[in-house]
Amino acid sequence: MNKRKWSTCLLVAVLSVSTLLAGCGSDKKESKAATENGNAGDAASKDQPLKFTMYNFDDGWQPAAWGETVTTKWVQENKKVTVDYLPTNGNAKQRFNAMYASGELPDVIALGPGPELDRLISEGQVVELDPYLDKYPNLKKSAGDMILNVNRSDDGKLYMVPDWYVGGDHMNGNGGYAVNRKIYKEMGSPKLETTTDLENYLRAVKVKYPNVIPLEVGGPYDIKMLYSAFKENTPPYFVSRMFYPDGDTVKPITEDPAFKEFILFASRLYRDKLMTQDVFTQKADQMIEKLSQGRVAVSLNVNLSGRARVPNSTLRAQDPEGGYEFIWPVHKEGLDKNKIYPNYTGREGGGKIVITKNAKDPERIFAYLDWATSDEGQAVLFFGPPGFLWDKKDENGFPIPNDKYKSMDKAELDKLQIADNIMAGNATWVDNAKVARENLLPEEERDFQTTAQVNVAWKTSMDITPFANTDPQGDSEEGIIQQSVKDIFDEAFSKMIYAKSDEEVVSILNKANEDMNKAGFPKVLEFIQKKWQDNLKKINGSK
């Protein structure tokens, strides 16, 4: 046989094997890893290192790999725990679906606010946590009965560790309005309290600064935040969910007179080019870029305290008079400004961490999560290990930053990614600890984000815990209806923003209301109504 034929054979063999590997290989690898974990767990020795896989239902969350930061190294050495993060590949829902449909759920999943949890519970995929609650008491202590009860499933059992729950009287939030300080000063620092003030200011800015965007909103959701200005006690959450509470009942948002006022206002701002024209097509990066260039007069965004943080320091470095500053949310004339809520807080927590039945040693995983959510765990996971940037705690148990922290460059600090891998977050503890730390600093050195939160965002956040878990499952009857109602509403919403006249807005609104009704929206409202009332009972029962 000649050489050429041999090389053909070789090529064919290589290609065939690689195809086979690509098609069937990954399965084997993962199951092998799983058995290795299993053996470690079966030994049940607490000194054996614990390693578990974790999937976070959030594309925006990209933590440093475990063991690569000071914090996680410390956890590995002292707690013998390693978390193996599975990437979302840029589409959390899709990857989750793929893992779920193929029966390869990771050991731990941090879910978002969607209906996934109910689905996992109803199909018996997650571990019940009640048996561990008393044995490992930190979660109970930190979160409290009310939060745990709201998070209980319909069968009365607890299946998840809440993430970023908000106990006590504290409220959480990152959003709001901020003004460009330089432009605001040059405009003569006019009063910016009502929606009319805001509109007049934006118009004046447009005339004086043709290249500046009068009102920069990051995306469609941020427009909805304006809704909060037109009625007391109405966070933008209601627009997202397409209902509003009226007394004891929920009604379609399209029938809310305040919603009509809001959408007319928003549409007018857009039509008169006072608001970001690319709001439906731009990405976060584009907004941050505009903020960094100082080409924004007023900004409104759900995470403005985070997004404007770096732009603010960039601009202040160029000009101490520059940068951004949060203002109190605007309101319609005649409303109480202290009842205007562009932010909202679900005490139950934004995330839900579940341990799946695929985990070999759920108890040890729970024990770790329980440590993580304790004050001690939060201190390490948020401020870094003891002896690094803090040595002692104050009388409230909050770490006191040491000289190393104080002298450290902020950019340097960001690179360390100290708080990257925090989980089972206790928002109240972390927020208060942050404030305690900031209060030790002179005013001009305080963090933009924390200042904005303490002064405005947290004070303008409404408690919406009673609406926790009122989202129907995607494939239930209510879920299917909700999907088509949402399609109608979303389309109408963007059309109303793009509308050329007020009459057009009103006619789209009326049509949407009709179509939503026809699609069966009352049925969804009934579902929400029932869950809402159930929650109220749970909450009042734990008081």
Added chain:
Amino acid sequence: MAKRFIRQWDLQIMVIPAIIMIFIFSYIPMWGILTAFQDYSPAKGFFGSEWVGFKHFRMFFNSPEFWQIMRNTIVISLLKLFIAFPAPIILALMLNEVKNAVFKRFVQTVSYLPHFISWVIVSGFVISLLSVDSGSVNILLQKLGIIDEPVHWLSIPEYFWGILISTGIWKEIGFGAIVYLAAITGVDPHMYEAASIDGAGRMRKLVSITIPSIAPVIIIFLILQVGQILNAGFEEILLLTNQGQNVVLRPVAETIDTYVYRVGIENYRFSYATAAGLFKGVISVGLLVIANWIARKLGNSSLW
């Protein structure tokens, strides 16, 4: 037949990797289409899920979006068939007439490079080119005095198909032209010489020699294209509508694929999505068979 096969064994085994690949990635997953007839739930698995017959198909056909989705899928595909399909052929014919080899190579390289840029990046380009706030297209048109103020290109449904098709052509025209250029190279030069002697000009040669000579290649690609008719494009539509966030485009941009993705994958309606996908598959196979039959009747080449 068998003898010939044995004699060519070394050539024949080259097909093996392809067969393995098709088997693993196309045939093995195929039983999954049965879930279209179930209320499939991953926890219960394939054998535990309840059989529901044509329930999901009925729901799909009766859903209010059905006609809109079908219209968009068909219109976008037809636009692709009539505009995006001939474009590389025209480019190849034009390049063939270019006598300067350096210039020809240069155009070829420049036009096929975009093929290697992923849709994520291309859509990013397009969105920022067309944006209202300092988008290049608006700046250019304003400087030229064609428009007075920036146009919000991506908010006007009427423009979307045009943007989609032209972006697709820009991206794929050069790569598509390669195969036609290769076919043109294979045309016997004697025919051109004979035509010259008969006094034929450039246009004449193009129409009477080049096009008929590459017609079989064109027809094969046309048949394949018809089979793809319901593949109106998934990635590009999803990305150009900002992951579906730019809802105002949905009435013109929602196709079977994006609908399957949005409703099925995002809402866990696995069976429903499979049913819609299967419906698309069945129609595509039908169209492919019809196109092939027509091509054979016309006496030209066909796939089988």
